[in-house]
Amino acid sequence: MGSETADPETAPPPGPRPRPGGRTARTRRQVLDAVLAELGEHGYDGLTVEAVATRAGVHRTTVYRRWRDVGGLLADVLDAAGADDWGPPDTGSLEDDLTGLNEEIHDALTARPPVVPALIAASFRSPQAAEAQRRLWDDRYARCEVVVERALARGDLPAGTEARPLLVAATAPLYHQLLLLGAAPDPQSARRAARATALAAAAGAFTGQPAADT
Amino acid sequence: MGSETADPETAPPPGPRPRPGGRTARTRRQVLDAVLAELGEHGYDGLTVEAVATRAGVHRTTVYRRWRDVGGLLADVLDAAGADDWGPPDTGSLEDDLTGLNEEIHDALTARPPVVPALIAASFRSPQAAEAQRRLWDDRYARCEVVVERALARGDLPAGTEARPLLVAATAPLYHQLLLLGAAPDPQSARRAARATALAAAAGAFTGQPAADT
Amino acid sequence: MGSETADPETAPPPGPRPRPGGRTARTRRQVLDAVLAELGEHGYDGLTVEAVATRAGVHRTTVYRRWRDVGGLLADVLDAAGADDWGPPDTGSLEDDLTGLNEEIHDALTARPPVVPALIAASFRSPQAAEAQRRLWDDRYARCEVVVERALARGDLPAGTEARPLLVAATAPLYHQLLLLGAAPDPQSARRAARATALAAAAGAFTGQPAADT
Amino acid sequence: MGSETADPETAPPPGPRPRPGGRTARTRRQVLDAVLAELGEHGYDGLTVEAVATRAGVHRTTVYRRWRDVGGLLADVLDAAGADDWGPPDTGSLEDDLTGLNEEIHDALTARPPVVPALIAASFRSPQAAEAQRRLWDDRYARCEVVVERALARGDLPAGTEARPLLVAATAPLYHQLLLLGAAPDPQSARRAARATALAAAAGAFTGQPAADT
DNA sequence: GTTTAAGCGAGACGGTACGTCTTGTCTTGGC
DNA sequence: GCCAAGACAAGACGTACCGTCTCGCTTAAAC
Known part of the structure; x- marks a missing residue:
């Protein structure tokens, strides 16, 4: 990302x-x-x-x-x-936006040489660096919220859907697989995680109130 | 976990x-x-x-x-x-099983002192340790597959649903939030990720063939 | 001095x-x-x-x-x-002149804070400073020669007595004790060295020709 | 020495x-x-x-x-x-003993390369080294006291002559000239300082009580 | 119950990197 | 145009770890 x-x-x-x-x-x-x-x-x-x-x-x-x-x-x-002017894709579809986003993440995490993974790992070595890393991610996720807002505006998501948990759910599997589990790069994983999240979101999984246990 | x-x-x-x-x-x-x-x-x-x-x-x-x-x-x-005899919960419901699993992860990652996060971070310091860490996770996920199998047996999931991606999707947000993003512990996050994954799975998000790009 | x-x-x-x-x-x-x-x-x-x-x-x-x-x-x-107008004491007696001189040295070397010892030590750090230090001492000893000349004029010393070795003999013990040996300040040392040198000088110890080895 | x-x-x-x-x-x-x-x-x-x-x-x-x-x-x-077994010369004459001693000092201070001067200068750089340097000198002067004792036993010196000030007076000019004043090596200086000190000592300059100001 | 060989305590050592401190030069911006 | 402020190169310092080695002692296993 x-x-x-x-x-x-x-x-x-x-x-x-x-x-x-x-x-x-x-x-x-x-x-x-x-x-x-x-x-x-x-x-x-x-x-x-x-x-x-x-x-x-x-x-x-x-x-x-x-x-x-x-x-x-x-x-x-x-x-x-x-400090750049990065922004998320805008394809007109939540699943495609998330897929594009995940593909960027996938590419960053599997690029040779593996600068991004090394940078993330290195950030664990100092509180100051960890703080900066989190600042960076927070900024990136904030810029991505527009993706959810557009889907809401299109009526593709139930009202009350929260952007941040949705975005985390969509992107977390990529990080988990590639960074922690050390899995081999899988071109399908980007879309799979995006679609699963889009489906769940459409079903109301990310609305603030859990509406009890339906 | x-x-x-x-x-x-x-x-x-x-x-x-x-x-x-x-x-x-x-x-x-x-x-x-x-x-x-x-x-x-x-x-x-x-x-x-x-x-x-x-x-x-x-x-x-x-x-x-x-x-x-x-x-x-x-x-x-x-x-x-x-090297223990750990196994996943068995509640009779996929969402509840996943929630229980996520609660274990949540507790491990937020326990004081933070032994597990430190161990994970430390594992990056040597290929040998990283390998062991991945072995551990692989073993844990393998033991969890029974959760999906039981749901399939109950008919709660479409045939062809793959266990591993489902489990990763369910658990990844916890790791991502607590380990990488440094978010504050959130008791709801375990269930939220579990429910979102269960919903997506029920909708067929984790069947092997993506049914082309719709 | x-x-x-x-x-x-x-x-x-x-x-x-x-x-x-x-x-x-x-x-x-x-x-x-x-x-x-x-x-x-x-x-x-x-x-x-x-x-x-x-x-x-x-x-x-x-x-x-x-x-x-x-x-x-x-x-x-x-x-x-x-660059001052310092001059040695003039008491009318060689021993007293030398004693006064030694007391000045004693005071300079034991004053608090120990600026003079530090300055001398520091001068070892550069040839240029060492040169200046020696220039200073040479000037001081030159100004002191009058003490010996006066004693010669009074007839208190044998003809042929050389001023410089006499002055060095009189003052060296103070420097040696306080600077190198790190001895505790001793108020008597100024006079002792002065008297010993005056006695030796009167006995002809500082005339140019050693009169062979008796 | x-x-x-x-x-x-x-x-x-x-x-x-x-x-x-x-x-x-x-x-x-x-x-x-x-x-x-x-x-x-x-x-x-x-x-x-x-x-x-x-x-x-x-x-x-x-x-x-x-x-x-x-x-x-x-x-x-x-x-x-x-930590060696050094001892002062024993020639049967105070002046000759002191001259021999001074010649050793002269040689040590003018030897090439100038190890001893460098060592002395270096000792100023740390309290610990300065302490060791003083320990060394103290030990050397203690070993030299026998020179004075022998002269006393021979009756060459007045009773009550103190060894340490005598030895310092005899050796100080060498250190002062060669170490501090930077004078050129002078083969006569060893004997000159020795003779002056022997003369002064014979005249009672190093007896403990100054016997008032004669 | 004694061998006997592995495990262990102790500690010097080579080696890498760290972060600090000074020195003396060089560059830049402001007065 | 001078000069303050300070960045920079250079290099020594002393510290903290790492991992290797050697030497004896102790102790558990095997005979």
Whole structure:
């Protein structure tokens, strides 16, 4: 869901005023790119500041000065990744929208090198990075709510259907399969999860009140 | 789903002939317990062999001798965790069975201290541990298939419904919410995911052939 | 022997044209004072340009611009310390003159905070500073030669007595005890070394020709 | 005065019982030798743990493990240097004994490479090393007191002559000239300081009671 | 009940990475 | 146009783990 590279200049990290143009910004981009490249090559556990700095053509201490530690580095990578103008597909059908969304997720999680899985795994290593990761997902899911709203507007879903649980139900199986269960990529899985969720939603599974146990 | 403590004697680790009774077995249990305790206290990244050994009242080299490295240690913990006689609930209703299952997952993922999440996260640190984790999940899902079979036998599901995708769809949202999205525990989420999946399954969402793209 | 603070304007450092009055001179004084204060507080090894600059209310780069490096800074401090009108006591007696001199040394080496010892130790850190330190001592000893000349004029010393070795013999024990041996301050040591040297000098120990090896 | 290399096995540093023979002892010797070699080549300020370890054929962390920091390393070097059976000359004459002593000092301070000056300078860098340096000097001066005792026994010195101030007075000029004043080596200086001190001592300069101001 | 060999305690070691601290240079923006 | 502010390169420091090795001691299994 969404890309991991984006316009980084829009989200200057900490500091008072980080010298908008010039070396500072260029260095940041180089380092963040190096993080992604290293993650892709060596995985979340082979990520060392030394290697990142070398690849970015920067000295190790520069990384520590700007990002304090690995967690800060990952957090900034994630923040930069979220700073784009991504939006969900708009096909006119809930199932197809969700399928398109799932296909993006599928592609991101199975792309070679596996940058996204490594990034997710790495985020467990620091509270700061985990926080950024959750911020990113929250933003992505928020942008996706329009998919449900459109379906509601079309009358394809019962009134009261809640977007967030629906979206989570639709996308969770992909993450679970590919990230945790280590299953082989399955092109059908994107549509299967989308259709199951669309069916359940049409049947009222995601309306706020469980209406008792019908 | 399932417990993380179990009868360890049933799965002697790699060694040639493990001296069934006595110090060896006792030491193993102490060390594995220490791993869980350390994971609970310090999280997946604060797991050090030194601390495990000290807590187990054993010398560091003993750990390395028996389990070779941290990955081996985690793998053995996971294998021991899977060596029990756990089985899914049997309530007579698919939705209720799935709800019960999800409640177990919910409890495991939100228990204090957070041993299970830490264990899952830690498993990313070594291929060997990741393999063991997947073995554990595969075993658990296999044991759960009976839930679907019973529903099929009762005629509650269309013929051709596949168990595995159904189970994954039912349980994935819990993992996704609690592990990846870091959402607050929500007692309703277990039933919501169960009902949505049951509804979708009843509508034929998990029959093998997608019946083309409608 | 001599003081460590003195009129600084008389010895413009390296710079091209030192702008006699105004900010330049004021800044120099602030920085040199800050060096002494830092030396007193943190000792010869805790002297950092950063701390000196901060204490002087000046930016770090200003220090580097004006003094190039720590060695230059120390050298300037020492040169400033030597730029005074100090002179040895004149009591009418060689032993008393030397005693007075030694008491000054004793006080300088045992004053709190220990600025002088720290300065001497710090001077080992750069050839430039070491050179300045030796320049300072050489100047001080040169000014002290008059003490010996007066004694010669009074006829208290044999003709041919050399001033420099006599002065070194008289003062060395103080430096040795307090700086190298770390002995506790001893008020008697000043006079003891002075008297021993005066006695030896009167006996002809510092005449140029050793009169062969008797 | 005395040598800086000595039998190191006689003074096992800290720890309970350092496995007397074998790798441990060999490693210690290699490292201490490397410290001296590095001091000789690069001076007190060019002494880095990395270089010492490399030269000793040992890993950097081993040095930190055993000696904690540079100060501990220097302290152990100094302790090892003091663990020999050195003794002062015995010529039958106070002046000649002191001259011989001073010649040893002169040689040590002017030897190439300048290991001893570097070691002394380096000792200023850590309280622990400074302490060891003073311990070493104290031991050396204690061993030298016999020189004065013999002169007293011969009747060459007035009763009540105190050994320590005499020895300090005799040796201090050498240290002062060569270490602090940076004077060029002067072969006569050893005898000059010795004779001056012997003359003063014979005249009663080092008897405890100053006998008022004669 | 004694061998006997595995398991274990103890700890030095090589090695990797971390994050910190200084030094001295270089760049940039503001006054 | 100077100069403050501060980013940067370079490199040493000391720490924390990891996993390997060697040495003896102890103890459980086998004879």
